Amino acid sequence: MTTALRRLAGMAVTLVVASFIIFAAMYAAPGDPVTFLIGNPENLTPERIAAVRAEYHLDEPLFVQYWLWLSGAVTGDLGTSFQYHQPVAAIMSSRLPATLSLVAYAAVLFTVAGVGLGIWAAVRRGRVADSAVVGATTLAASVPSFVVGIVLVSFFSVQLGWFPVTGAGEGFADRMHHLTLPAIALSVGALAIVSRVTRQTMVEQFDSEHVEAARSTGLAERLVVLRHVLRNAWGPIITMIALVIASMLAGTVVVESVFGISGIGSLLVDAINTHDFPIVQAVLLYMVVAYMIVTTLVDLLLPLLDPRIGSRVKTS
Amino acid sequence: MTTTTADALLTRTGLTGRRRDPLFWISTGFLAVVVLVAAFAPLIAPYDPEAIDFAAIWAPPSLAHPFGTDQLGRDLLSRLLLGTRESLIGPFLLLVGATVLGVAIGIVAAWNGGWIDVLLARITDVMFAFPGLLFVVLVIAVFGEGPATAVVALALAYAPVIAKFTRSIALSELARPYVDAYRVQGVGGGVIAARYVVPNMAPALLGYLVVLFGEGLMGLATLSYLGFGAQPPSSEWGLMVQEGQDGIVLGHFGPTLVPGLAISAVVVAVNIVGVRLSERMGARA
Numbered sequence: 001m002t003t004a005l006r007r008l009a010g011m012a013v014t015l016v017v018a019s020f021i022i023f024a025a026m027y028a029a030p031g032d033p034v035t036f037l038i039g040n041p042e043n044l045t046p047e048r049i050a051a052v053r054a055e056y057h058l059d060e061p062l063f064v065q066y067w068l069w070l071s072g073a074v075t076g077d078l079g080t081s082f083q084y085h086q087p088v089a090a091i092m093s094s095r096l097p098a099t100l101s102l103v104a105y106a107a108v109l110f111t112v113a114g115v116g117l118g119i120w121a122a123v124r125r126g127r128v129a130d131s132a133v134v135g136a137t138t139l140a141a142s143v144p145s146f147v148v149g150i151v152l153v154s155f156f157s158v159q160l161g162w163f164p165v166t167g168a169g170e171g172f173a174d175r176m177h178h179l180t181l182p183a184i185a186l187s188v189g190a191l192a193i194v195s196r197v198t199r200q201t202m203v204e205q206f207d208s209e210h211v212e213a214a215r216s217t218g219l220a221e222r223l224v225v226l227r228h229v230l231r232n233a234w235g236p237i238i239t240m241i242a243l244v245i246a247s248m249l250a251g252t253v254v255v256e257s258v259f260g261i262s263g264i265g266s267l268l269v270d271a272i273n274t275h276d277f278p279i280v281q282a283v284l285l286y287m288v289v290a291y292m293i294v295t296t297l298v299d300l301l302l303p304l305l306d307p308r309i310g311s312r313v314k315t316s
Numbered sequence: 317m318t319t320t321t322a323d324a325l326l327t328r329t330g331l332t333g334r335r336r337d338p339l340f341w342i343s344t345g346f347l348a349v350v351v352l353v354a355a356f357a358p359l360i361a362p363y364d365p366e367a368i369d370f371a372a373i374w375a376p377p378s379l380a381h382p383f384g385t386d387q388l389g390r391d392l393l394s395r396l397l398l399g400t401r402e403s404l405i406g407p408f409l410l411l412v413g414a415t416v417l418g419v420a421i422g423i424v425a426a427w428n429g430g431w432i433d434v435l436l437a438r439i440t441d442v443m444f445a446f447p448g449l450l451f452v453v454l455v456i457a458v459f460g461e462g463p464a465t466a467v468v469a470l471a472l473a474y475a476p477v478i479a480k481f482t483r484s485i486a487l488s489e490l491a492r493p494y495v496d497a498y499r500v501q502g503v504g505g506g507v508i509a510a511r512y513v514v515p516n517m518a519p520a521l522l523g524y525l526v527v528l529f530g531e532g533l534m535g536l537a538t539l540s541y542l543g544f545g546a547q548p549p550s551s552e553w554g555l556m557v558q559e560g561q562d563g564i565v566l567g568h569f570g571p572t573l574v575p576g577l578a579i580s581a582v583v584v585a586v587n588i589v590g591v592r593l594s595e596r597m598g599a600r601a
Contacts (some may be wrong), residue, residue: 022454025457025458026457026458028458029457029458029459030458030459030460031460061471097585120385124401138587139584142530142580142584142587143535143580143583143584144534144538144541144576144580144583145538146538146541146554146576147556147557147576147577147579147580148560148573150557150564150573150576151573151576153564154564154569154572154573156566158564158567158569165565203349224437235530240591241323250449251449252542253449253453253540253542254542256544257541258561268453269542269543272453272456272457272461272544273461273543277457280453280457284450284453284454284457
């Protein structure tokens with residue numbers, strides 16, 4: 001339990017440091033936010049500038065501004081968007097569902113396909129299927145995800161008309177329909193990583209003595225794979241899947257832009273282009289938080305799945 | 317056992333081994349052609365890549381326009397050929413910058429240890445712990461979009477990765493007797509590192525850097541696609557994909573698919589060459 005507490009404290013420190021770096025970077029960015037805030041140059045009177053500066057606390061020094069922002073952020077108030085003039089938290093929460101369902105969909109796809117391909121390659125190691133899986137997934141990982149997305153849209157949406165071209169859809173079935181191609185585009189790069197880790201850890205298990213022993217008892221090969229090889233290979237596979245999901249939560253920017261999904265990623269692109277710093281700040285912080293939550297969860301859950309990991313930590 | 321391994325190594329690196337690896341030579345040949353195209357692009361391109369022709373918007377492939385034209389009637393083939401330059405020079409500059417910085421930091425960390433080594437370990441930890449995109453986006457949000465910012469942002473993101481790799485091979489290289497021999501003769505540390513250690517590490521670094529070039533090309537094209545890198549009227553490939561995307565719903569796939577496939581083909585070829593190079597260098601060492 002103390003390890004969990006220590007992890008929590010570490011996360012809090014990381015968060016404060018990360019948020020300060022992000023905040024300071026936005027503060028140091030060239031260009032006066034007032035000009036973006038007021039927009040229309042005709043309204044740029046000294047009184048108006050002073051009023052806007054006071055409203056957004058732009059006239060305070062960096063540390064005061066950061067403190068105001070941090071004390072607001074703790075209570076869920078992430079500031080007000082320069083562009084939309086709405087609370088950042090409200091904008092973020094309206095954009096989150098699309099991104100989260102996209103990542104969840106992609107996670108299911110690349111886990112099933114990646115682990116499946118990895119198992120297949122490991123069982124057929126050294127044969128044609130093995131090199132075909134390794135070659136094909138590596139090749140697929142060399143294609144940028146926006147190209148994969150555009151090829152998918154051109155063929156399946158425009159040419160065949162099977163899927164919608166843009167949007168995230170409403171309701172479960174419609175959302176699945178809308179997000180199928182984006183989820184595929186998002187998973188292609190991850191396939192190579194997950195299938196390689198699966199294949200590698202399984203091949204190592206195949207050479208070990210306990211597998212030899214199991215096989216010598218006359219156990220069917222299918223059961224050897226399921227009960228002895230795969231069971232001992234789960235640790236690295238699950239860790240890798242979690243790492244991929246964690247970076248995917250921050251990596252939907254490109255796919256959301258290709259498919260016109262209004263999620264967190266496309267919000268970030270818009271916010272950078274319009275110099276909407278409160279939103280950029282909040283999105284970058286969301287990426288840090290999402291990454292930390294997923295990696296911490298795995299670290300805490302893995303010992304439950306494989307007791308040897310927990311005992312190793314204790315003895316060392 | 318030892319003789320068979322030795323035989324395998326000899327045939328691998330020998331002339332026979334080269335003949336047996338057609339994929340490597342096809343990829344190398346393809347990349348050579350791409351570099352030649354970049355060098356002589358203005359001479360080969362049939363049209364001015366920025367010449368707008370409203371009479372020929374989204375023209376299908378024809379004899380006059382082998383790949384058709386884009387949304388402004390610009391010749392796609394000419395834009396693709398000219399775009400080779402910016403699409404290759406960007407990743408090249410990024411790799412040179414990241415390599416100089418990364419190799420220098422890596423060697424210093426391996427040589428001195430101490431606080432530089434600790435700092436490098438911390439920075440690489442943070443870089444690996446958080447998605448690389450985060451850092452790049454932060455740099456672009458602060459310094460504004462543009463090809464130079466995109467190159468600098470990615471170079472800064474890659475430098476610690478290269479530094480970590482350099483440090484790992486430099487540690488074993490520095491332990492070799494010739495380093496001490498030079499030091500006893502009174503040769504300065506910087507001279508030993510630059511004249512002897514770096515050239516000795518070069519083969520091990522080469523394959524890794526080639527693979528990173530492919531990654532950099534993909535990264536820069538992605539940033540341009542998002543509007544953060546090359547700006548119009550440039551014909552950088554990532555930007556071409558983005559500009560051509562509007563044509564998809566109207567059934568005009570060429571302007572976006574042609575540059576997209578060009579990026580993919582170059583990255584695939586670069587990866588094949590890089591992986592094979594590291595395998596060969598690894599086998600030799």
